[in-house]
Amino acid sequence: MILKPGIKQAIYTFGVQMNMFSLGTASAYAGTLGPALSEPGSGFHIDLKMVSLIASMPGWSGFLPIILLGPLMHFAGRKTANICLSVPIFCGWILTYFAAEYNSISMLLAGRFLHGLPMGAAYFISVCIAEFSDPKNRNNLLGFKPITAVLGVALMHTMAYYLHWKHMALVGAIPPALGFLITLFWPETPEWLVSRARYEEAETVFYSLRGYSKEGEHELMQMIECEKDRRKFLSDNQRRFAFWKTFKSPILWRPIAILFFALLVPVMGGRHYLVSYSVHLGAQLSGDKTKGYFYTVLSNGIAIPGAVLNLYLLKRFSRRGVLLGTGFVGSVMLAVACAMLYIRTIYPSEALSYSILGVFAVYYFLANCGFYPVSYILMGEIFPLEYRALGSLIDGLLSALGMALVSAFLPWLEIAMGTYGVLLIFGCIMLISLIYLYYHLPETKNRSLHDVGDYFRGKSPKIRRVGEFAFNADENRSILEVDK
Template sequence: MLVNFISSIVKVQSDIMEQIGASCISLNNIRNDEENETKTEKLIASSKSLSSHEENISLKGLFPQIIASLIAAAFHIGNGMAMSYSSVVISQLEKPDSDIKPTTGEKALIASILILVAPLASVFCGVIMDKIGRINTIKTAMVPAVVGWCLTALAKNTTVLITGRALVGIASAFGTSPAIVYIAEISNPKMRMSFLQLCPTYVALGMIFIYLGGWFMHWRLLAWVSNVFAILPCLAVFFIPESPMWLIMKGRVKEAKNSLNWLHKYQPPIPGKDETFADIQFKLLKKEQEENSEKSKNKGTVMDIAKEFLKPTGYKPLIILLPLFFCQHFSGVYITMFYSITFIEEAGTNVSGYFASIMIGVIRLVMASCNIFVLKYMNRRTTIMWSCLGMAVCMFTSGLFTLWIKEGQTTAKWVPVAALLLYVVFSVVGLMFLPFMVIPELFPQEIRGTGYTIGYSLSTAFMFASLESYYFLNETLGGATNLQWFFAIVCLAGLVYTYMFLPETKGKKLIDITTNFQKGWLYIGKSHKEDNVNNNV
């Protein structure tokens, strides 16, 4: 029973992550099927009538997809609010007149509980979204979200407060994961990355709302107001159609056709074709579903997957990713998000922690919107290394001025905040997101979904550990200055480690990536002639 349960969970989450990985990360999947050229030729032939038409699609033709993506991703606003709310509530609970007096451990758990419940919630979310659909799963997120925010607002002790935060964390998984899959399934291939960029943009917007609200509101009132951003997105999805891919998978052919007609209703006729764009798309999706069903029958067992992880192409990516995850989370990227107000106030600056947090949110919003161009034109390794270097310089500068401020050697109390804002710019460009993106790029096709699941879970564990250890690190290292220098050292370690071990994946064929793991551990010292080629994705 236990083995079957674990097997089903791995299968479901692997399938979901394969969809997300294949849709969100540009890997040139046609290149990856070099070992099966016949299937590649079939895929090209079946989509030929659509490819040139999709490349020249107009804004009017994309309008339904834009609306659907804007609505489906809207729950990410609540996700951003949930993540940044810990900063506000902890800051206000630390005040002398607070009616709840949490311990240091309880404050850490208030911040980190969202990360603790996320992996398990995502697994069950995957089961549900495959059963009832992407849109219906988003609708269900409203229940734990509203209950969680209400418990938070009414909490008389830390136990109830933490329980409310946990429910909001579960809701975040149920409201965001289906949205990512939905957008990946309905969007034009040329615009997919742009539409998916709505998700981090909405998260940054939610953070701004919370920091701005926390500046003027009590944390209980802010929790009540947050219900609005849990209810409205779930109501809005009633006005968009279900994913046609999921409908076809469930055999609901008529609804799938209606969904495609809605999503492509402004598409002009294809020259020389009697069928509409939606009709041809329907045939291709149906054929793809039949092929996927056949592939799923031939999928390896849990033991077959385990054997793949015993090969260098299976275990080396996981081992190489572990130190990168450590550097990602112990560089302070998420600590400065979940504890931003407390962190800024301890830096000794005269700038309001709430105002500085709002500015951090604005920068995240702008950078999340612009990040698509970085992902398109820059290599993964280069971006991460520059990100680490910039973060290290900024955090060292912030720590140095924090020391000088406390010693009375300077009156430039605005410098730590300015350095932190620039630190956020460098983090969003590279170290904050790219380690998540390279996970599926490093694994062979046979275990990509499972590899992503395991890698993402390990990264989440490091995130939880970093958030839990904030107060311990601050006390052990002797205060804000040394803590910031610790973050700077970790950033530099991430730079060196990335240079030495992390393979370049952008624009690379699967065979090139897997061959690298068969050669050895170090990435430097090998011939990588294509690394500096500007490959447009």
């Protein structure tokens, strides 16, 4: 049976979507694991320092795939890289299960270390999805990426009510196993084949994935011609070290800066710490320590429809509009919540506690339908082909460092400054990042990856009109301009 191009794109990208699902399960697992291990009779004796280490371990291990996947995806290909990613993630969940069986904190930390691999692979996942999909389907396939993460979070939080944490680990092993099996049937992506000068194979895979169209033919020819031109200016000896010589190019550092600030927005906006410390933060925000788990599950009920709504927003509005519009509104809501939390320390009130929860519920919905997913969608679209592996490596290191530091020091910051103080600082950093993006982020919607790369090469405008679509930050327009 011959599958339609759109179905092929969906099936192939499902192989990496499963690793994104694992990112959600790993993030949420810390929120239920810490309280479970602290209970009497758990077999483990841990303090605040160990809770912090368990929660932040995936952030630190995220450095490993960031360092290895860049060169691996560049030299060995996307298929080999995803296989090398899925197998250790699966092993991490199995180790966690046996840690419970033998009450071994060492095995538990080793398992948590391997849980963090998809966190360092978020760039790689975005690149694979973008390269397997055409510009029209890319919007939905990349938009589905955060939904899989949210579903992973919801699954873990829901299972915490019914399953022991060791049995949750067995369920967590299923997604990477599925991802591994699907990847075995992958072809290599056309972009990688072009970068290795395997043009005939690239053409075969390209039309197999996309079907034939004049726009697709033009995109493929541009991609091949650009690679041929690049090779003309490189001798055989220079080409061997070209991966490292790109380090000095401004064409590399401009998208790195943009993507760094784009990822600071969700990191400072709570994408990870609101999940990892969900039970504790739920109790802090509500003022009722007995309801931490309830508010955690409630947050999942908010996040899932928000992530689904994001698919509609991305289809209706520009990437810039959704990111900047929801981001600026979200930063204002964080400031309001901080003020309310501070007032509650002076004038305790049950009504005020419910108001704070209401503000955060709206904020969390806004974040999941706006700046959370869009920031991660940009991972697969920003870098030009020749800088994609090295750029993903550098930006991944910076992002993982930020996430690990936030997860590790959040308990101590909260003790020193209070929840309102921590959220105020994070909100200010988020606002500064959004201002930078307003002036520097190009629009990527409905543009081929080659065309986006040409913007950084100085050959394409920041905003390119496609049909009736347009969004230009330099013009006096609404931040949420609609495709009319």
